Amino acid sequence: MIYVFDETFDGFLTAVFQSAQSKEPLDSVTDAFGQSIFLAVTQVITDVFQAGRVRQFIDTHLGADMMETVRYAFLSANPDRFTYTARTLHLARRHGARVVDVMDDAVLGFRDCYREAMRETHRFTGLTRFSELADGTLYAVIAPKHNVLPPVLAHFAQRYPRERLAVYDENRHLLGMLDAGRVTLHKVTMENPVPTQDEQAYRQLWRAFFESVTISERLNPHLQRQHMPKYTWRNLVEMQQTPAEKSPETQAFALQESPGRDIIWL
Amino acid sequence: MELEEKLRILAGAAKYDVSCSSSGSNRPNTGGTGNAAVSGICHAWTADGRCVSLLKVLYTNLCSFDCSYCFCRRSNDVPRASFSPDELARLTMAFYRRNYIEGLFLSSAVAVNPDRTMERLIRVAEILRFREGFQGYIHMKAIPGADLALVTRLGFLVDRMSINMEFSTHRQLHLLAPDKQAGQIRGAMLSVRDTINEFSNLPAVRRNDTRFVPAGQSTQMIVGAGDDTDSDILSSAQNMYREMRMKRVFYSAYIPVNLPHPLAVASPVPLRREHRIYQADWLIRFYGFEAGELLTPGANLDLAVDPKAAWAVQHHDQFPVNVNRAPYEMLLRVPGIGVKSAKRIVASRRMGRLTYDSLAKIGVVMKRASHFLTAEGTRATPVIDQPERLYRLLTDGTAQTHQQLSFFDGVP
Numbered sequence: 001m002i003y004v005f006d007e008t009f010d011g012f013l014t015a016v017f018q019s020a021q022s023k024e025p026l027d028s029v030t031d032a033f034g035q036s037i038f039l040a041v042t043q044v045i046t047d048v049f050q051a052g053r054v055r056q057f058i059d060t061h062l063g064a065d066m067m068e069t070v071r072y073a074f075l076s077a078n079p080d081r082f083t084y085t086a087r088t089l090h091l092a093r094r095h096g097a098r099v100v101d102v103m104d105d106a107v108l109g110f111r112d113c114y115r116e117a118m119r120e121t122h123r124f125t126g127l128t129r130f131s132e133l134a135d136g137t138l139y140a141v142i143a144p145k146h147n148v149l150p151p152v153l154a155h156f157a158q159r160y161p162r163e164r165l166a167v168y169d170e171n172r173h174l175l176g177m178l179d180a181g182r183v184t185l186h187k188v189t190m191e192n193p194v195p196t197q198d199e200q201a202y203r204q205l206w207r208a209f210f211e212s213v214t215i216s217e218r219l220n221p222h223l224q225r226q227h228m229p230k231y232t233w234r235n236l237v238e239m240q241q242t243p244a245e246k247s248p249e250t251q252a253f254a255l256q257e258s259p260g261r262d263i264i265w266l
Numbered sequence: 267m268e269l270e271e272k273l274r275i276l277a278g279a280a281k282y283d284v285s286c287s288s289s290g291s292n293r294p295n296t297g298g299t300g301n302a303a304v305s306g307i308c309h310a311w312t313a314d315g316r317c318v319s320l321l322k323v324l325y326t327n328l329c330s331f332d333c334s335y336c337f338c339r340r341s342n343d344v345p346r347a348s349f350s351p352d353e354l355a356r357l358t359m360a361f362y363r364r365n366y367i368e369g370l371f372l373s374s375a376v377a378v379n380p381d382r383t384m385e386r387l388i389r390v391a392e393i394l395r396f397r398e399g400f401q402g403y404i405h406m407k408a409i410p411g412a413d414l415a416l417v418t419r420l421g422f423l424v425d426r427m428s429i430n431m432e433f434s435t436h437r438q439l440h441l442l443a444p445d446k447q448a449g450q451i452r453g454a455m456l457s458v459r460d461t462i463n464e465f466s467n468l469p470a471v472r473r474n475d476t477r478f479v480p481a482g483q484s485t486q487m488i489v490g491a492g493d494d495t496d497s498d499i500l501s502s503a504q505n506m507y508r509e510m511r512m513k514r515v516f517y518s519a520y521i522p523v524n525l526p527h528p529l530a531v532a533s534p535v536p537l538r539r540e541h542r543i544y545q546a547d548w549l550i551r552f553y554g555f556e557a558g559e560l561l562t563p564g565a566n567l568d569l570a571v572d573p574k575a576a577w578a579v580q581h582h583d584q585f586p587v588n589v590n591r592a593p594y595e596m597l598l599r600v601p602g603i604g605v606k607s608a609k610r611i612v613a614s615r616r617m618g619r620l621t622y623d624s625l626a627k628i629g630v631v632m633k634r635a636s637h638f639l640t641a642e643g644t645r646a647t648p649v650i651d652q653p654e655r656l657y658r659l660l661t662d663g664t665a666q667t668h669q670q671l672s673f674f675d676g677v678p
């Protein structure tokens with residue numbers, strides 16, 4: 001049986017609940033159509049009560065760490081992330097918190113999904129660069145492989161609680177905002193803002209610092225790319241030559257679109 | 267002088283300093299700007315592959331001391347620059363808000379005298395903490411010879427403090443850094459250790475508003491500028507961890523920056539030597555090894571194999587170990603098994619017997635480990651009683667480099 005849910009986390013937990021109740025074996029859990037037409041499909045309608053039962057099961061029997069692990073695995077870009085996670089949670093009914101040590105392909109896959117998303121989150125807490133816009137907003141663009149914007153934004157919301165923050169995931173066209181203590185997520189397409197003169201000066205200082213700390217006797221570009229993979233360079237000030245930047249205009253940050261939905265990360 | 271030029275000079279002068287680590291502090295945000303993350307965050311990697319986490323600069327490179335291994339020493343004719351406390355604090359904030367950095371790592375040459383320099387460093391930290399409300403990570407180096415009262419004042423402002431010991435023996439320090447006194451360096455370390463201890467015993471409520479060097483102290487040794495051996499270096503490092511309760515000891519392979527000095531070694535130190543020392547340091551801190559187990563007095567580490575493999579080859583009679591029965595401590599001694607995989611083995615074997623296949627899935631590096639362990643099922647041809655063959659199998663890097671490097675070091 002294939003379970004198809006809306007993109008939400010509660011929708012996913014509902015699918016976990018329903019597939020656990022069912023007598024039929026679980027083939028996969030997905031948030032998209034287009035799987036094999038020969039297999040039976042269940043369209044899952046998000047049910048907060050059923051989702052709550054799964055949350056409660058995780059919290060009381062598996063612990064807060066497991067909840068975090070599930071949240072991260074959910075953000076992974078691995079096509080089988082939902083299936084792995086659902087199967088692991090099913091197995092957890094028998095093994096409890098020790099399920100993560102069971103030698104099972106779904107559990108190993110689940111752990112990989114978690115690890116990838118968690119690692120990339122950690123990576124982007126370092127590899128995100130903000131620019132200060134004319135109105136004082138700190139704005140950053142990232143292009144992560146996994147859907148790590150929510151935990152990345154949560155990190156910065158803790159770090160800069162007094163700032164107005166906007167982090168844009170240009171791969172998914174998602175904008176996360178922190179404004180007056182409220183964190184929201186918006187589906188929009190953003191243009192890159194033009195940097196102010198001050199902003200350009202700080203970028204230049206940063207590039208100067210970065211250049212002068214490199215030990216030229218010990219170049220090791222392979223190691224550099226291993227930690228700072230090429231796909232992140234586009235948005236890194238220090239990995240770009242001084243660009244011929246357009247004339248700085250004063251640009252304030254305005255979001256005309258929807259009010260967005262509140263997001264809570266852990 | 268333009269800020270950019272100053273930054274280039276003072277960052278360039280600090281770059282050989284090795285500590286990139288920003289971890290170990292937990293300074294939650296309480297309304298200001300920033301916080302310090304326990305696990306440490308790297309923000310960029312230079313083309314030489316090192317992590318950039320902190321704005322690492324000297325406050326000034328004007329020095330009244332004359333250490334033979336140092337580029338900034340008094341007798342060198344090099345461009346000099348100094349920040350002002352205000353300028354440096356603003357730069358730190360601008361970089362921090364843009365998430366270029368995790369915090370500030372400030373060191374300094376000894377301008378005028380140690381106390382004057384320490385006062386400047388304290389001023390920078392005060393502006394950051396009190397005027398800018400900065401709650402991010404600050405690591406500063408205490409200036410050798412500065413008044414202990416100043417060292418303590420600085421300790422209340424920073425997350426980590428380090429005092430460089432430079433060499434593992436007093437004799438080397440005396441020869442190569444004649445203006446520094448081993449007794450003063452030791453005295454400052456002891457004082458920081460005791461104050462940290464005093465504050466960590468406070469009840470939790472009071473600990474939150476008064477922090478003294480919450481990420482602990484660290485120190486640094488230069489490898490290969492003098493004639494101290496790896497065994498000297500590792501035993502004093504072990505002592506630093508145990509007696510001084512250091513969080514980290516950093517090692518820096520010497521790069522000759524000055525004209526030949528009659529007392530200093532003139533050749534650069536192979537980076538691999540530094541690397542091996544870091545591996546051994548790791549074994550002492552997390553794998554339950556003693557410095558004396560890894561090296562006999564006066565010896566250097568083998569550059570061709572890592573110190574854990576070298577130990578295992580020497581003690582091949584203690585292998586193979588049975589992964590389904592061996593105690594955790596012994597699992598840790600198997601080449602190819604790290605702390606994480608040792609823990610997972612202990613957790614997983616409760617659920618069933620472990621096979622060779624499952625070990626690879628757990629993350630054990632079977633290419634190395636398979637020679638040293640037994641598990642459920644078939645086993646590869648044992649080579650455990652052929653130490654020479656075992657040694658060759660564990661060599662990383664080519665035999666040629668080994669000879670070149672060991673020639674440098676005089677390894678027998």
Ligand code: SF4
Nearest residue numbers: 329331333336339375
């Ligand atoms: S005190 Fe010695 S090591 Fe430090 S800057 Fe001066 S000369 Fe260099």
